[in-house]
Amino acid sequence: MTTLSDPPKGGFRVSILINDTRYRSYTFQFIALIALIAAFAYLGSNLLANLRAAGLNISYKFLSEPAGYDINQRLIEYTSQSTHFRAAIVGILNTLLVAVVACFFATVIGIFVGVLRLSNNWLVNKLMGVYVEIFRNVPVLIWILIIMAVFVAVLPQPREFRGDDATASMFLDLFAFTGRGFYFPRPYFAAEWATGAIGWLTIIALLIASFFGARALAKSAAATQEATGDRPTTWYFTLAIWFVPLIAACVIMGLTWELPELKGFNFRGGIYARNSFIALTFALSIYTAAFIAENVRAGILAISTGQTEAAASLGLRPGRIMNLVILPQALRVIIPPLISQYLNITKNSSLAIAVGYMDVTGTLGGITLNQTGRAIETVLLLMAFYLIISLSISAVMNVYNNSVKLKER
Amino acid sequence: MKKSVFFGAMTVAALAAGAAAAGTLDDVKARGKLNCGVTTGLVGFAAPDANGEWQGFDVGVCRAVAAAVLGDPSAVEFVPTTGKTRFTALASGEIDMLARNTTWTFSRDVDLKFEFVGVNYYDGQGFMVPKALGVSSAKELDGATVCIQTGTTTELNLADYFRTNNISYEPVPIETNAEAQPLYLEGACDVYTTDASGLAATRAAFENPGDHVVLPEIISKEPLGPLVRHGDSEWGDVVRWSLNALIAAEELGVTSANIADMGAAAGDNPEINRLLGTEGTLGAMLGLSADWAKNAIMAGGNYGEIFEKNIGENTPIGLSRGLNAQWTDGGLLYVPPFR
Amino acid sequence: MTDTNTTPVAFVRDAMLAQKTPPVTNAGIVGWINKNLFPNPFASIGNAFSCLLTLVSLLIIYKIVAGALPWFANGVWDTPSLAACREVLQGVTGGCFSVLTERWNQLLFGFKYPSEEYWRPTLAFIGLFFAAAPVLFSKLPRKMLWFTAVYPFLAFWLIWGGTILVPVMVAVGFIVGYFVFAHFEKQSFAMGLIGSVVAAVVVWSFAGYITDPLSGVLALEPVPSRDMGGFMLNFILGVVCVSLSIPIGILLALGRQSDMPIIKGICVVFIEFIRGVPLITLLFVANVVLAYFLPPGTTFDLILRVIIMITMFSAAYIAEVIRGGLAALPNGQYEAGGSLGLDYAQNMRLIILPQALKISIPGIVNVAVGLFKDTTLVSVISMFDLVGMIRGPILASTEWNGVYWELFGSAVVLFFIVCYGISQYSQWLERQLATGHR
Structure with missing residues (x-):
């Protein structure tokens, strides 16, 4: 029996590679690397053999060929003569659109429900509990399908x-809620020079200018307060800075509203939110909101009551306790799971295919795949897209986590 | 092929392995079952009935091939495929043949490397609208919302047709026929477009078929037929001539009623004799038994009988023969001679 | 304190007053309502808001009940088709539940599982409870774990049929592998592992010669996996994939924690890749791509390809849960194990993993619930699970074209029962584990 202090015996034996802790990790890593390479080589050779047998090849040329199919919801110019690549871009934009809108509504509903779940009101508390449990415990695909089916059947x-004996009518003659989607009035600029993007860019530029103006005003007010102890009343200035240029611009550029109107088979004009878009957004929102509500509740509960009491004993008002003490701490708990819920929404939006919403899974991974038969290429592109999205979201999350990390000294 | 129990267990769960070198015909014979790709459900063409038995026109072709190869029309494994999965299923060998009202096109034949063995139904893309809309021609469909089955040629035809006629429309892509029906019935789309036969089948499944009309325009040629993988001509021949045998049987007046008599002994008509194997060695040339065609025809009758039983005028689907009549009756069915 | 007792006082109560009942508005049901539903709205804005919320909630509940009650009360349970059902209802609001009585077998078992064999999956389902119980509840007698060990083979035999020798021989392979492992493990863990794998493979290869001629022994009618469907398919996918992914997840988590850069890199890339893409794209891979990566000539059935992909998917998530469990253990545990002279494998197996797995169970259960819900996605790739059955054969049939609420409602109920039950268990377990931490 050797003791621990004995130096390792000299000389090389094969068993040293496994038994000696100095070499063991190299041995294992080497084996793992070999196994990995072997697995890839095996799969790759299978792929090549299969492709050769089927007479196919891997090629991304199809991306520059005309797609040949139409897409109903397009945020950029697209016709059936555009390329498959452009069709994929249209799909990507549609995915991002539905994801962003669903994230927004899920957050709003989630916070609302999460706070109400902590309410002292027994009925509200229980009702929200039932909502959370029902939506969390049933697959989101079923919710998407139900909402789509009900949407189409009920509206x-x-x-x-x-006709003259119409059984349905438009709401205030401005909005049309139909089973095919919602139609809203669309603002546009009548002035010749401001049509299209220029008008909207002007508005955005004005808003940015107003933002800085309002900030400068607040700064100067704060400076006055520092100097004199009195804060000048500025709220009407702020309002003016925000709204006067905006309204002036709208009047000058001739803001008008295009109203939806029933022409032929469909409503024409206005903004059209398709039933598939609404059903998908709605289903994703209320499903994810149930999870977000639980995160919010957990976040608020995680702050011990001592914090509230300590803040109150310092003389803070309830509103300021919430803003300055509770929320900053609760957000640290809430935001990481919130961001991963956003990631889930983005990934779940691929279920769009179940209701025929043309997201990237519908265009690139759906019709393009079907029409070109390029399964491997399209599925790889599809995965790469989602991977980029989720890696960027996790990068954002890491930056955030580092910035709010408890600074331990 | 001996396998370990471990793989044996996986086989039961899943696996059907065959030697890579062997042809599909040998694989099918060894397996004792024909794997035939069909739709996930289109009444009249391929749909499981209440007992889970697959029924329909395409199913009839599958059964005929199974009967020709294996002598048993029930030795078929029906693999439901969608527009998306059908070609991969065939290319990867999961199915031996695809009988899923698939249109024969250049790119599918040449680029996707499949072999269409014939046409079992001459079809064309049509439009169905509710009568209440008062539309009488596809040219009046400007601005309409159109339900289409995605992954099919109809999608491309539609885009072409509306573009050349300078009509705007709103496409609503649907994965399967089953999902399209409720959308159309509830009015989420004004028009449903697919192959005219599919429209008839869909309409037949409605509660009030009379409330819907199929517009007169047929905007495309859709020769539907079974297909197999490129590069296995023996198997392609088996499927092609099984289909041809069904069509020839109708032309020659061989029916499921009289085939037992006709096949028992050589008769007067030499072509019937060759077809039914009482004369010549056509079966052996294909690598099948002498009575292969007899089995195929007995599986569900000749082409006309399968047609009448599943989609003919006396069924709810009510399709007339039209282009699918024998050439002697002014149709397009014209099989090469059995010689 | 002043000396109060010395001076006489005018009145001293020498007996306690009887306790008064609280005011009506504070006690009993009225008090409860006042406190929880309708706090005095004039006292504060919060109270007024609370009253408003109560009224709104009551309105919502009334709307739901008023809508659903006649629908249930007038429900029709015995018509052969939707048209017949509507005829019976004659315009009255009511559910056509007859679609459930007509097609319950398709919803539960799919349309191809032979109906005279329904007892087999049912039995396997009941067995699942007994097999899972000792794992989930540590108070149950440990002897029940024997049944858990036997269960996978039994369930396989029951559901897929065929001779019982196949699962028996697989089990024998495992047992032989274990004995070889136990024998060699004294020398080296790695050697034991390799030896056991070799021994098991040898047993399995030779077993083929035994089972092939004896394929009739205790044989149930074999059912190909293509014939599985309905809710049963969701269950099979969920249970199989979660059980398979736990060992893989443990390995991945250990790999990610390890300080060997190559192994760690492989694990990190795998986990982050899988977690970064939606399950549906992995199912597309199973459906349309995976076949190209298999040896030419072999074709796996769709269900096996799907099981492979879902298992990879859930393994990545479970690995992250277990990594959390490993990270939660105090470093002292690792060091204490090391100072006892345990090597890495022993340390992990005897000290770290038992503790880490125990605190990971609630997380694993949550992943399992999520995964079970995600099994419905297979309907998108034309498999007839519960949702696939509803969207495909049933809604497309002439008889039941247009029955949404009843069908989707039943799917919601089925999934809710299972998932809510499991998540309640997980919360209970969390409470059990949480003792002493606060």
């Missing part, structure tokens, strides 16, 4: 708006 179709 009136355009044909019911038609």
Whole structure:
């Protein structure tokens, strides 16, 4: 029996590679590397053999060929003569659109429900609990399908708006809620030079200018307060800075509203939110909101009551306790799971295919795959897209986590 | 092929392995079952009935091939495929043949490397609208919302047709026929477009078929037929001539009623004799038994009988023969001679 | 304190007053309502808001009940088709639940599982409870774990049929592998592992010669996996994939924690890749791509390809849960194990993993619930699970075209029962484990 202090015996034996802790990790890593390379080589050779047998090849040329199919919801110019690549871009934009809108609504509903779940009101508390449990415990695919089916079945179709004995009518003559989607009035600029993007860019530039103006005003007010102890009343200036240029610009550029109107088979004009878009957004929002509500609740509960009491004993008002003491701490608990819920929404938006919403899974991973038969290429591109999205989101999350990390000294 | 129990267990769960070198015909014979790709459900063409038995026109072709190869029309494994999965399923060998009203096109034949063995139904893309809309021509469909089955040629035809006629439309892509029906019935789309036969089948499943009309325009040629993988001509021949045998049987007046008599002994008509194996060695040339065609025809009758039973005028689907009549009756069915 | 007792006082109560009942508004049901539902709205804005919320909630509940009650009360349970059902209802609001009585077998077992064999999956389902119980509840007698060990083979035999010798021989392979492992383990863990794998593979290869001629022994009618469907398919996918992914997840988590850069790199890339893509793209891989990566000539059935992909998917998530469990253990545990002279494998197996797994169970259960819900996604790739059955054969049939609420409602109920049950268990377990931490 050797003692621990004995130096390792000299000389090389094969067993040294496994038994000696100095070499063991190299041995294992070497084996793992070999196994990995072997696995990839095996899969790759299978792939090549299969492709050769089928007479196919891996090629991304199809991306520059005309797609040949139409897409109903396009945020950029697209016709059936555009390329498959452009179709994929249209799909990507649609995915991002539905993800962003769903994240927004899920956050709003989630916070609302999460706070109400902590309410002293027994009925509200229980009702929200039932909501959370029902939505969390049933697959989101079922919710998407139910909401789509109900949406189509319950809301009136355009044909019911038609004729003299129409059974449905537009809301205030401005909005049309149909089984095919919602139609809203669309603002646009009538002035010749401001049509299209220029008008909207002007508005955005004005808003940015107003933002800085309002900040400068607040700064100067704060400086006055520091100097004299009195804060000048500035709220009407702030309002003016925000709204006067905006309204002036709208009047000059001739802001008008295009109203939806029943023409032929469909409503025309206005902004059209498709039923598939609404069903998907709605289903993703309320499903994810149930999870976010739980995160919010956990975040608020995680702050011990001592914090509230300590803040109160310092003389802070309840509103300031919430803003300055509770929320900053609760957000540290809430935001990381919130961001991973955003990631989930983005990934779950790929279920769009179940309701025919043309997201990237529908265009690139759906019709393009079907029409070109390029399964491997399209699925790889599809995965790469989602991977980029989720890696960027986790990068954002890491930056945030580092910035709010408890500074331990 | 001996396998370990471990793989044996996986086989039961899943696996059907065959030697890579062997042809599909040998694989099918060894397996004792034909794997036939069909739709996930289109009444009249391929749909499981209440007992889970697959029924329909395409199913009839599968059964005929199974009967020709294995002598048993029930030795078929029906693999439901969607527009997306059908080609991969065939290319990867999961199915031996695809009988899923698939249109024969250049790119599918040449670029996707498949072999269409014939046409079992001459079809064309049509439009169905509710009568209440008062539309009488596809040209009046400007601005309409159109439900289309995605992953099919109809999608491309539609884009072409509306573009050349300078009509705007709103496409609503749907994965399967089953999902399209409720959307159309509830009015989420004004028009449903697919192959005219599919429209008839869909309409037949409605509660009030009379409330819907199929517009007169047929905007494309859709020759539907079974297909197999490129590069296995023996197997392609088996499927092609099984289909041809069904069509020839109708032309020659061989039916499921009289085939037992006709096949028992050589008769007067030499072509019937060759077809039914009482004369010549056509079966052996294909690598099948002499009575292969007899089995195929007995599986569900000749082409006409399968047609009438599943989609003919006396069924709810009610398709007339039209282009799918024998050439002697003014149709397009014209099989090469059995000689 | 002043000396109060010395001076006489005018009145001293010498007996306690009887306790008064609290005011009506504070006690009993009225008090409860006042406190919890309708606090005095004039006292504060918060109270007024609370009253408003109560009224809104009551309105919502009334709407739901008023909508659903007649629908249930007038429900029709015995018509052969939707048209017949509507005829019976004659315009009255009511559910056509007859679709459930007509097609319950398709919803639960798919449309191809032979109906005279329904007892087999049912039995396997009941067995699942007995097999899972000792794992989930540590108070149950440990002897029940024997059944848990036997269960996978039994369930396989029951569901897929065939001769019982196949699962028996697989089990024998495992047992032989274990004995070889136990024998060699004294020399080296790695040697034991390699030896056991070799021994098991040898047993399995030779077992093929035994089972092939004896394929009739205790044989149930074999059911190909293509014939599985309905809720049963969701269950099979969920249970199989979660059980398979736990060992893989443990390995991945250990790999990610390890200080060997190559192994760590492989694990990190795998986990982050899988977690970064939606399950549906992995199912597309199973559906349309995976076949190209298999040896030419072999074809796996779709269900096996799907099981492979879902297992990889859940393994990545479970690995992250277990990594959390490993990270939660105090460093002293690792060091204490090391100072006792245990090597890495022993330390992990005897000290670290038992503790880490125990605190990971709630997280694993949550992943399992999520995964079970995600099994419905297979309907998108034309598999007939519960959702696939509803969207495909049932809604497309002439008889039941247009029955949404009843069908989707039943799917919601089925999934809710299972997932809510499991998540309640996980919360209970968390409470059990939480003792002493606060």
